[in-house]
Amino acid sequence: MTNWNATRDQATLNVRSAVARSDSSWAEIAEQLDRPLLWTIAALLGSHPVPAELAEKAGELLDLDEDTVLALQEQPYRIAGDSLKDDPTIYRFYELLAVYGPALKEAIHEEFGDGIMSAINCNVELTRREDPDGDRVRVIIDGKFLKYQW
Amino acid sequence: MTNWNATRDQATLNVRSAVARSDSSWAEIAEQLDRPLLWTIAALLGSHPVPAELAEKAGELLDLDEDTVLALQEQPYRIAGDSLKDDPTIYRFYELLAVYGPALKEAIHEEFGDGIMSAINCNVELTRREDPDGDRVRVIIDGKFLKYQW
Amino acid sequence: MTNWNATRDQATLNVRSAVARSDSSWAEIAEQLDRPLLWTIAALLGSHPVPAELAEKAGELLDLDEDTVLALQEQPYRIAGDSLKDDPTIYRFYELLAVYGPALKEAIHEEFGDGIMSAINCNVELTRREDPDGDRVRVIIDGKFLKYQW
Amino acid sequence: MTNWNATRDQATLNVRSAVARSDSSWAEIAEQLDRPLLWTIAALLGSHPVPAELAEKAGELLDLDEDTVLALQEQPYRIAGDSLKDDPTIYRFYELLAVYGPALKEAIHEEFGDGIMSAINCNVELTRREDPDGDRVRVIIDGKFLKYQW
Amino acid sequence: MTNWNATRDQATLNVRSAVARSDSSWAEIAEQLDRPLLWTIAALLGSHPVPAELAEKAGELLDLDEDTVLALQEQPYRIAGDSLKDDPTIYRFYELLAVYGPALKEAIHEEFGDGIMSAINCNVELTRREDPDGDRVRVIIDGKFLKYQW
Amino acid sequence: MTNWNATRDQATLNVRSAVARSDSSWAEIAEQLDRPLLWTIAALLGSHPVPAELAEKAGELLDLDEDTVLALQEQPYRIAGDSLKDDPTIYRFYELLAVYGPALKEAIHEEFGDGIMSAINCNVELTRREDPDGDRVRVIIDGKFLKYQW
Amino acid sequence: MTNWNATRDQATLNVRSAVARSDSSWAEIAEQLDRPLLWTIAALLGSHPVPAELAEKAGELLDLDEDTVLALQEQPYRIAGDSLKDDPTIYRFYELLAVYGPALKEAIHEEFGDGIMSAINCNVELTRREDPDGDRVRVIIDGKFLKYQW
Amino acid sequence: MTNWNATRDQATLNVRSAVARSDSSWAEIAEQLDRPLLWTIAALLGSHPVPAELAEKAGELLDLDEDTVLALQEQPYRIAGDSLKDDPTIYRFYELLAVYGPALKEAIHEEFGDGIMSAINCNVELTRREDPDGDRVRVIIDGKFLKYQW
Amino acid sequence: MTNWNATRDQATLNVRSAVARSDSSWAEIAEQLDRPLLWTIAALLGSHPVPAELAEKAGELLDLDEDTVLALQEQPYRIAGDSLKDDPTIYRFYELLAVYGPALKEAIHEEFGDGIMSAINCNVELTRREDPDGDRVRVIIDGKFLKYQW
Amino acid sequence: MTNWNATRDQATLNVRSAVARSDSSWAEIAEQLDRPLLWTIAALLGSHPVPAELAEKAGELLDLDEDTVLALQEQPYRIAGDSLKDDPTIYRFYELLAVYGPALKEAIHEEFGDGIMSAINCNVELTRREDPDGDRVRVIIDGKFLKYQW
Structure with missing residues (x-):
């Protein structure tokens, strides 16, 4: 079967290796790119096309080769698999x-009323919430409500 | 195959009918039971055992028959299906x-570090966030971090 | 497993029987309700909640019992199955x-750009297009473009 | 398992890379080949055999190697996968x-009457429809009606 | 889930019981209805809507009740299941x-060339072919070729 | 997982490329091998072991390498996949x-009576049947009846 | 979905209850019917049509009602399910x-050579084989070899 | 996903090629190894670890390389796939x-009584049984009965 | 499809209702029957045939009707479903x-060595283990090792 | 599809080969690393990130290359597959x-009460229990109870 994501999949593997090799955390990379944390990870790992300028900046930060930098800018097939x-x-x-x-x-x-929370006009945030009984993961999903309409 | 949830499934149908017939919204029911909104809906629709006192109060509010009030207190099989x-x-x-x-x-x-956000010691909240470009659904998931440990 | 659509499923069967018994075509029903054809069929067969006024009008047209008229107004679970x-x-x-x-x-x-055609703010139309080589089915899908945005 | 589409799948990857590298949009390629937009994309990405003349023209436009140009002319297995x-x-x-x-x-x-809209004698068109509330994707499917007949 | 075929499924069971009770074979029923054998079986068992006249004739032959005779005329959902x-x-x-x-x-x-054998404009025939090494089942499928065309 | 058909799968790809490169149609190849059309295609594409003499003849006709000629003679796993x-x-x-x-x-x-049409002692034939309303694909399946017997 | 086996499924339940209520073992029933053990169980539980004479004899032995005796003679759909x-x-x-x-x-x-063991012209036998290390289940499958042939 | 059987899968392919190249039948190989026929095939094709001495003997008979001889001795994951x-x-x-x-x-x-036939303490035998109506495949499964016990 | 467990499934529902209505815990029931806790629950809920004496004792303890007491003694199909x-x-x-x-x-x-832990000659135990950081569930599985042998 | 575990999967294969080549048993490796047996096997085969010090020690024991030693320290995707x-x-x-x-x-x-046994704060132990009727596999699962709480 056609691997529609061939080049982005390869870029994802390259980015993961580069992050592992680098001294930067995802938090630092996100800060350098001036983008939210989860968007940054998702985009660099293949869920969003990365704007050219950001892709190049990421390429410098993580010492990515040129093909990877170009691949990051491609429109992905978002097919994560089960x-x-x-x-x-x-x-x-x-x-x-x-x-x-x-x-x-x-x-x-x-x-x-009848409709959905958009998963497209939507952002997701993950933070640590301190708690004496053990710190907590706090995920906030914030999506525009879309009404069913003809 | 054994329908492990036979009595709770019936209770769920009864509750839904009762809510549809009643003048109460879920928000009002949650307020009356003094429990969070999503917990209240989930519990009355079969995802949590409902403590006896709350089950009886819900029974009064929604005019549920006694079998339903008892069924709500049963430990459910949480098997939503695909x-x-x-x-x-x-x-x-x-x-x-x-x-x-x-x-x-x-x-x-x-x-x-290595571990998960608990889905058991966890709560979920849904609110409306007003926005000039269209109001937004805001879901907050807050779960305790659990570290992998032997 | 909980049959989340129990009442609407029953209403769907009732509506289909009533349409079969009636002299009205879907096209006439849609015209009477003053709603688009596909919306009308979809809504009466369980894909949309039907506003109270329209549900009652449909009830009169098709001689539906009161439970069915009420069920039509319920919010459906849109789970068509494979x-x-x-x-x-x-x-x-x-x-x-x-x-x-x-x-x-x-x-x-x-x-x-990066985004989707909305399936919520969307309408679908089906017409006959005459053609000397055999008439054709013409389906028009018209949905708002939604841009991925954080 | 036999990969029935081995050569066309490779051609699809080559075409996608070539389009990414080229300055041409799909719209321009379609115009150059004088074929409808969606047919052009579908055919070059593996859903239709491409007539020899068009394949060669595409090869020139996108600087494809000879094997790819030949592969485009092969009859594909249309097996997109889930x-x-x-x-x-x-x-x-x-x-x-x-x-x-x-x-x-x-x-x-x-x-x-009893029958289907053909998916073989059928064409699909996608256009932008301007709208003050946000532009819309408009997809028109136009297929010959086929009556069940013995 | 909605059972889209509820009335036709019931009719299928009724027809099968009636055939089992009757002295008629499918071959005789087909002859009486003056329709091909496989079409007759398929239609009476739910794969085709049966024209009113034939449905009534079948009703007489097999002593079917009126609801079944009406159900046979309904447009079926052809969903045989795996x-x-x-x-x-x-x-x-x-x-x-x-x-x-x-x-x-x-x-x-x-x-x-590129296209399919129609499964709609198509008929299927099953006969016995005598053979000294053991008689043989002979199935002939005859469907119109449909060319892919825009 | 073990690829039980590794060598035959490779042979199938080689045969398909060779047929595409050659000037011979399947019909001509079948005639040269003096075997029925569908058997010939099926066998050369991996559904039947090809007798040595025929494999060699096919090798000459299609200019196949020796490994492919040998692989054609192997007993295949007939696992087409969904x-x-x-x-x-x-x-x-x-x-x-x-x-x-x-x-x-x-x-x-x-x-x-109770039994099946054999899919082993069985042959399949495909021909064109001319028809003024459009030529037709005609498939004849002819298999021995096998009675259930102990 | 049509339950093609509705009457035989009911008969299977009736037979199982009857065997449970009766003093007869399957071995005794098989002996009374003068048929092999596994054939007898399989046939009475829905895998084979039971000849009229045997169905009636089984009906007497197990005190089955007339509908069940008739249902046993029906041709089953052998669809055991996963x-x-x-x-x-x-x-x-x-x-x-x-x-x-x-x-x-x-x-x-x-x-x-190339072919299969028939599952139709085939019988299966299960016996106990005594063994000092623990008795053993011995299953013998005996099916006619069928050669692939055109 | 981890290919747990990577080395044994490769060995299976090597053994199959070697058997195809050799003049030995499985029957002869089994005789040389002094092991039952089905055990021998199953073990050499990856279903059982092969004791070192037998693996080496098989290596000599089939001219296998050393890695394959070692791989045959590995404990396999018995995951045949559907x-x-x-x-x-x-x-x-x-x-x-x-x-x-x-x-x-x-x-x-x-x-x-309540229990199973072991598939572990079990052997399987396949022989030809001559029959005037066509020779038959005879498979004997012989497994220890294991009683459910706490 | 045949519901092979029809009577035991009904018994399972009856037992669960009876336990819910009774004042007895599973632990007390197990003690009264003098059987291990998990065996008792599993057997009464359909995973093991219950010996007649124990079934009757359970019937008295839980006030079960006679059909249920008989059904408990039936050999179950252990098909839990996914x-x-x-x-x-x-x-x-x-x-x-x-x-x-x-x-x-x-x-x-x-x-x-090569073999398995039996799931038939096997018992399972669940206890509470006190722990200052929170009590723990302790499950002990104890099954006989079975060696692969021919 | 992205192979999220590419580097750890390769490490798993390397570790398995190294263990097969080495004279060390898993028990000895676990002892050398001073970690429980099952944790050690699971971690080295890809189910847990291995702390740097232990990964290096394992690298020395098994003569692993540097990439493998680094890969062992990566956070795995625990996706074993069906x-x-x-x-x-x-x-x-x-x-x-x-x-x-x-x-x-x-x-x-x-x-x-209502909750689960944690699979994260949990350990698993496997030992041999001698028994005159055949030694037994004894698996102890010990996990913290987690109460459902908001």
Whole structure:
């Protein structure tokens, strides 16, 4: 089958190796690129096309070759595949959807009417929240409500 | 195959009908039960056992029969099934995981080390955020970080 | 497993029987309700909540019982299931997506940039186009472009 | 398993790289080949055999090697695979079929009788429709009606 | 999930019981209806809408109740499901497609060019062919060639 | 996972390239080998072991290397995989089985009793049938009836 | 979806209850019917049509109602479904096929040439073989070899 | 995904090529190794670790390189994958399980009580049984009965 | 499809209701039956046939009707289905197998040689282990090692 | 699709080869690293990031190259894939979950209330337990109970 993402997949592997080799954390890279943390990781790992200027800056920071820098700017096929669901860190989010999916749906419709939260005009943020019983992961999803309309 | 959730599934249908018939919104029910909104919807629709006192209060509010009030207190099998994923309102959250799953994983490990955000010691909140370009759905997930440890 | 759509599914069966029994075509029903054809069919068969006034009007036209009229107003779970894909009339549309999916994607990104055609702020129209070599089915999908944005 | 499309898949990757490297847009390539936009993209990316003359012209425009030019003329196996369904831009079309599939079927049968819209004698067009509330993607599918007949 | 075929499925069960109770073979029923054998079986078991006159004639022959006679005239959803593939008598045909599928495709394209054999403008015939080494099942599929065309 | 067909898969790719490069059609190759058309295509593309003499003759006709000639004689694993089902030319045959599968089964049992049409002692033929309304693909399947017996 | 086996499935449940209530073992029933053990169980549980005389005899032995006796004579759809594979007693046979499947295939082809062991002209026998280290289940499958032939 | 069987898979391909090149049949190889036929094929093709002495003897017989001889001694992951099920020669055994699975289960429980036939302490034998109506494949499975016990 | 477990599934529902209504905990029931805790729950919920004496005792303890008491003694089909895997409490065990499966396999083979831990001659125990950092669930699986042998 | 584990997968293959070549058993390696047996195997085969000091020590013991030593320290994607479930040694554990899953769930909730056994704060131990009827595999899972809480 055609591997529609061949060049971006290779770029993803190159970026991951480069980050592992570098002294920079994702947080620092995001700061250097002046972009939000999760957007930065997602974009450099293949979920968003990276604007040329940012791709070049990332190339300098991570010492990426030119092909990789170009590949980062390509429009990706966002096809993550189901196997990621098995990873325990990622699975917990799927489990939340299984447990709270209908409740999210009911709450959205009650508050906003018939429609959806956009996953396109949307941003996601992950922070640490300190807590005496153990620090907590705090994820904020903020998406525009879109009303069903003809 | 054994329907492990037979009594709770029936209770879920009864609750939904009762809410539709009643004048109460989920928000009002949650307020009456003095519990968070999403917890209230999820619990009454089968994702959590409802403590006896709350089940009875819900029974009064929604005019539920006694079997339903008892069923709400049962320990559920939390098996939502894959078909819910197809609903557009719910699908957008799955799509976010497909697009941002690896980024969430990288960010968690960079900030906290090897481990997961608990989906058990965790709460989820949904609110409306006003915005001149169209109001936004804001979902906050807040779960305890759990470190892999032997 | 919870049948989240129990009441709307029953309403769908009732509507289909009523349409079969009635002398009205879908086109006439749509005209009576003053709504587009595909919206009307989709809504009465379970894909959209039907506003109270229209539900009552449909109830009169099709001689539906009161429970059905109420059920039509419920917010549906839009979970069609995969089995519909096998129907030859419906399958042809899936085949078009398999054959032209990547071309649609490339054309959208080239013309609009990174984003999607909304399936929510969207309408679909089906008409007959006369042709000497055999009349043609003409389907027009018209959805708002949504740009990926944080 | 036999990769029935081995040579065309390679050609698809080569074409995508060549388009990325070139200064031509798909729209310009289509114009040069004097073929409709979506047919051009689909054919060059593996969904249709490309007539020899067009393949050679495309080869010149995009500076493709001879093997690729020959491969474009091969009869393809049109087997896109399910993973494309996950891409958000493509998924929206699948969602429309899930939501409006039965309505499309009912409307076709009411208007034309028992049969299908051909996906073979069929063309698809994608244009931008300007709109003050945000420009819209307009997709027109136009296929010959085929009646079930023995 | 909505059972789109509820009335026709019930009719199928009724027809099968009626045929089992009756003294008529499918061959005799087909002859009485003056329709080809496989069309007759397929239509009465739910794969084709049965014209009113034929449905009534079948109703008389098989002593079907009025609801069944009406249901036979409904437009079916042709959704057989995958489980039939497991039946050994039916499986042999699937196996032939697995073994000879690519050869059928190559032969069609070599003889007719790019296109398909229609499964809509198509008929299927099954006869016994006597043979000293054991009689043979002879299936003839005859479908119009449809050329890919825009 | 072990690729049980590694050498035959490679031979299949080599044969397809060789046929594309050669001036011979499948029909001519079949004539030269003095074997039926579909058997010839199927066998050379991996569905049957090719007798040594025929393999060598095919090797000469198509200028195949020695390894390929040897591989053609190997006993294949006939494991086509499900992805071929998506190809529109092949899919139409699957659709016929979905629509007429139960009818084929009923007709076989009525005519022959309990048993199957063999897919092993069986041959398949594809020809063009001229027709003023458009030429037709005619496929004849002829398999020995096998009775269930202990 | 049509339940093609509705009457035989009901008969299977009735037979199982009747055997449980009766004092007869399957071995005794097989002896009374003068048929092999596994054939008898398989046929009475829905895998074979039961000849009228035997069905009536079984009806007397097990005190079955008339509908069940008639249903036993129907031609079944042999569609066991995948869920049986999970039963540990049945799974061990599937595991043997996973572990020894290729070896069975190689041995058949080496000894008999290209073809298969028939599953239709075939019988299966299960006996106890005494052994000082623990008695053993002995299953003998005996099927006619069928050569691939055109 | 990790290919847990990487070295054994390579060894399997090497052994198959070597057997094809050699003048030895599996029967002769089994005789030389003084092991049962099916065990020998299964073990050399990756289903059992081969004891060092036998692996070396097989290496001499088939002229295998040292890496292959070592790989044969490795403990395999016995993960055949589902695709083998499609091969017609192997499928017939799966079909027998679908048709006779419940009968095998009932017969085992009636004769032995609650438990299973071991697939570990088990051997499988395949022989030719001559028959005037056509020779037959005879497979004998002989496994220790294991009682469910705590 | 035949519901092979129809009577035991009904018994499972009855037992669960009875336990919910009763004042007895599973621990007390197990003690009364003088059987291990997990065996008792598993057997009463359908995973083991319950010996007549114990079934009757359970019937008295839980006030079960006679049909249920008889059904408990039936040999079950142990076919749990995949949906249970989604329940978070049960999923954690599946996750452990995904994370530690290969390690368990390597450790078994290193310590015991080629073979398996029996799941038939095996018992499972669950206890609470007190711990100042939070009490722990302790599950002990104890199964006989079975060596691969012919 | 992106192979998120590319470097760790390669490291796993290298470690397995190195262990096979070395004279060390997993037990000895674990002892040298002063870590529990199953943790050691799991971590070196890709289920846990290995702390730098231990990775280097393992590198010396097994004569691993530097890239492998670095790869061992990477955070893995724990995505084992479903194919491992087919291996008989691993399958027995899955079978235990199918047979005892609901019983484990009931016992956990009765003893601890609503929540789960953590698979993160959890350790697993495998030992040999001598037994005159055949030695036994003893697996102890010990995980912290986590209560559902908001």
